[in-house]
Amino acid sequence: MLQANYYPESIVHRDEFVREIASILAPALKCDRPSNLFIYGKTGTGKTLLTRHVTESMQEIAKKNNVPLRVIYLNCKLKRIADTEYRLIAQLTREFGRIIPPTGLPTDQVYSIFYNVLDSDERIVLLILDEIDQLARRGGDNILYNLTRINSELKNAQLAIIGISNDLVFVDHLDARVKSSLSEEEILFPPYNALQIQGILRERVKYSFKEGALKPGVIEKCAAYAAREHGDARRAIELLRVSGELAERKGCQFVEIKHIDEAEDKIDKDRLNDITLNQPRQFQVVLFSILQLATKRPQIITGEIYSIYEDTCKKIKLRPLTQRRVSDIVNELDMLGIIQSRVVSKGRYGRSRNILLAIPKTSIPQMKEILVTTLGLA
DNA sequence: AGGTATTCACATGAAACTATTCTCTGAGTTAGG
DNA sequence: TAACTCAGAGAATAGTTTCATGTGAATACCTGT
Numbered sequence: 030m031l032q033a034n035y036y037p038e039s040i041v042h043r044d045e046f047v048r049e050i051a052s053i054l055a056p057a058l059k060c061d062r063p064s065n066l067f068i069y070g071k072t073g074t075g076k077t078l079l080t081r082h083v084t085e086s087m088q089e090i091a092k093k094n095n096v097p098l099r100v101i102y103l104n105c106k107l108k109r110i111a112d113t114e115y116r117l118i119a120q121l122t123r124e125f126g127r128i129i130p131p132t133g134l135p136t137d138q139v140y141s142i143f144y145n146v147l148d149s150d151e152r153i154v155l156l157i158l159d160e161i162d163q164l165a166r167r168g169g170d171n172i173l174y175n176l177t178r179i180n181s182e183l184k185n186a187q188l189a190i191i192g193i194s195n196d197l198v199f200v201d202h203l204d205a206r207v208k209s210s211l212s213e214e215e216i217l218f219p220p221y222n223a224l225q226i227q228g229i230l231r232e233r234v235k236y237s238f239k240e241g242a243l244k245p246g247v248i249e250k251c252a253a254y255a256a257r258e259h260g261d262a263r264r265a266i267e268l269l270r271v272s273g274e275l276a277e278r279k280g281c282q283f284v285e286i287k288h289i290d291e292a293e294d295k296i297d298k299d300r301l302n303d304i305t306l307n308q309p310r311q312f313q314v315v316l317f318s319i320l321q322l323a324t325k326r327p328q329i330i331t332g333e334i335y336s337i338y339e340d341t342c343k344k345i346k347l348r349p350l351t352q353r354r355v356s357d358i359v360n361e362l363d364m365l366g367i368i369q370s371r372v373v374s375k376g377r378y379g380r381s382r383n384i385l386l387a388i389p390k391t392s393i394p395q396m397k398e399i400l401v402t403t404l405g406l407a
Numbered sequence: 408a409g410g411t412a413t414t415c416a417c418a419t420g421a422a423a424c425t426a427t428t429c430t431c432t433g434a435g436t437t438a439g440g
Numbered sequence: 441t442a443a444c445t446c447a448g449a450g451a452a453t454a455g456t457t458t459c460a461t462g463t464g465a466a467t468a469c470c471t472g473t
Contacts, residue, residue, distance in 0.1 A: 115452060132452045133430030309455090331417065351457060356418070372418065376466025379416030 040082055041232050042225040043075050046216065050083045053214050054189075057098055057153045058091055062187040065177065065211050069194045070218025073261030076193050077159055084155055084191075097152035105164035112163060114172040118143050121156070140175070144182060151185040162196040170204045177210040220260025226252035229262050230269055238273065244283045247272070251289060268292055301392055304365055305399050311350055314341050315358045317400045319368060320393060323386045330381040331356060345404055359384065 040047060056063045068076050084100045091098035101124050103111045111117045115136045119129040122139060125146040129139060147154065156176075158164065165173060179188055192211055194200075200208050221229070230248045251272070255265030269284075271292035276284040305316065318337040322329045335352050342349040350358075359382065363370045369387045374380045386393070400406070 109453095113453075130430060132428060133450085135451060311455095350455095352417085353419090353458085354456060357456095372463090374417095374464035374466085375415085376464075377413090377415060377468090378466070379414085380463060380465085381415095381417050 040075070040079060041228045042221065043079055046075075046079055046218065047083060049216060050079060051087070054083065054087060054155065054191075057155060057189065058087060058094070058096055060096055060153060062153060062180065063155070063189045064213035065189055066191045066214045066216070067194070067200065067212035068191065068216045068218065069197055069199070071197075071220055071259050071261070072195050073255075073263035073265075074218040074220055075262065076195070076218050080157055080191060080193060084157065087155075097150065098155070099152055100155045100157065102157040102159065104159040106160040112167060114168045115139060117164065117168075117172065122146060144179075147179075147186045147188070148183045149185070152187075154186060154188045155191060156188060157191045157193065159193045160195070161192040162194040162199040165199065165203065170207050173207045173211060174204060177207055221256070221262050222260060223249075223252045223256035226255050226260065226262055226265045230265060233266060234269070237270075238284075242273075242282075242284060244285045246286055247284050247289065250286055254289070254293065267296065271296055297389070298392060298395075301367070301388055301396060302399065304367065305396050306403065310347065310404070311354075312358055312362070313400055313404055314338060314345075314347065315355055316362060316367065317341060317397070317404065317406075319359075319362070319384065319386065320397050320400070324393065327385065329384045331359060331384070332381060334359065334384070341406070345406060356382075 050066070050068075053066050054063045068080065070076050081102060084102075088098060088100050090096075101121065103117065103120060105111050105117065109116070109131075111120045115132075115134075118136070118139045119131070122129050122143045127142060127146055129142070161173075176188075176190060190211060200212060203211070227248055230251060234243065234248070248269070251265050251269050254268060255261055258264055268289060272284050272288040275291055275295065276288045281288070305313065308316070315334065315338055318334050318341055319329065321337055321341075322333055331352075335355055338355060339349045359368070359370060362368050366387055369385045370382045372380065373383050388396070
């Protein structure tokens with residue numbers, strides 16, 4: 030019950046935003062095109078949740094009143110679904126019941142199929158693009174440009190876009206035209222504070238824990254922990270869930286504060302192991318090289334990594350990648366939060382990236398172990 | 408001493424390439440009328 | 441002649457390589473005092 034994809038009935042501490050979103054989108058219920066809406070805020074602040082909540086209830090009302098309203102939700106980060114221009118349009122077209130192959134067609138052809146289905150009936154379409162920043166990053170902004178302009182080509186249907194992003198500066202990098210039309214309306218979601226997170230947790234606890242299963246202070250501690258991490262409610266919920274599982278597995282009657290610490294530890298470890306196991310081979314080799322170096326000294330630079338990396342490749346008979354690519358891989362490991370890197374100039378001695386391991390020392394041996402076995406290093 | 412100019416060791420960007428998966432098209436083939 | 445088969449052309453994509461250009465400050469190299 031306490032899972033990330035579970036959408037609660039009631040929404041706590043966000044009434045004003047519900048109202049705001051609803052009022053912006055309201056014209057859709059009268060068959061008018063609402064303004065495009067752009068919502069941004071950090072992860073776990075309820076952006077997606079609220080948007081879906083509002084649009085879902087709108088859909089119900091529309092159904093009752095026979096308004097031809099269609100809401101489409103797409104997460105642009107989903108690999109192989111909607112993360113490129115072609116796939117996005119293809120997926121949209123599929124939403125209208127057409128079958129579009131995953132590859133093989135020219136993009137403009139898919140566009141025109143999409144125009145046709147979309148325009149085949151009179152209707153209002155609300156397109157929710159979650160993590161829209163990913164889309165713009167990978168595909169450039171002409172996808173968004175095309176989408177925002179689409180209305181002028183439609184005769185019957187009308188399309189409004191709701192963009193959701195957790196990158197706060199994302200809009201600034203957009204083309205000015207796209208920017209202005211995409212954010213006709215803007216809403217900023219602030220992070221929750223500890224008190225609000227407590228409220229959210231209490232609400233959820235009602236459904237997923239037995240009465241009195243939590244020792245006093247547990248919720249407070251969870252909330253405090255999450256608030257420290259920029260008010261991410263999702264994290265708080267996950268923490269509570271894992272604590273519950275741990276307590277249960279140990280046969281404890283109550284969830285206690287110590288379970289939270291254990292849970293925190295477990296979540297981190299699981300995440301790390303998961304990443305290490307599921308990365309492509311080349312990533313694993315790079316990571317292994319970093320680990321090798323990191324045990325010797327705290328600060329590492331790109332050049333050192335590359336030479337160790339080359340040696341390792343030789344050992345396991347893997348064709349080494351170029352330095353250029355390894356540099357990118359290091360960058361991606363940074364994104365994943367395994368390392369922390371910073372570009373520094375060391376004057377006469379060049380310019381490089383200073384790399385620090387961002388994982389607890391205690392889990393290094395375990396990670397190494399995993400890598401050694403999966404890579405087949407003797 | 409103070410001021411420029413160099414220089415290192417990569418970073419960062421853009422374009423082009425490779426291999427894979429998939430569609431569409433049209434020529435050639437086959438089977439039935 | 442209609443239906444079928446199958447090779448070839450063309451797309452999209454992920455993951456790279458190639459080529460080109462950028463960069464910040466510790467040093468080297470002046471210059472005039």
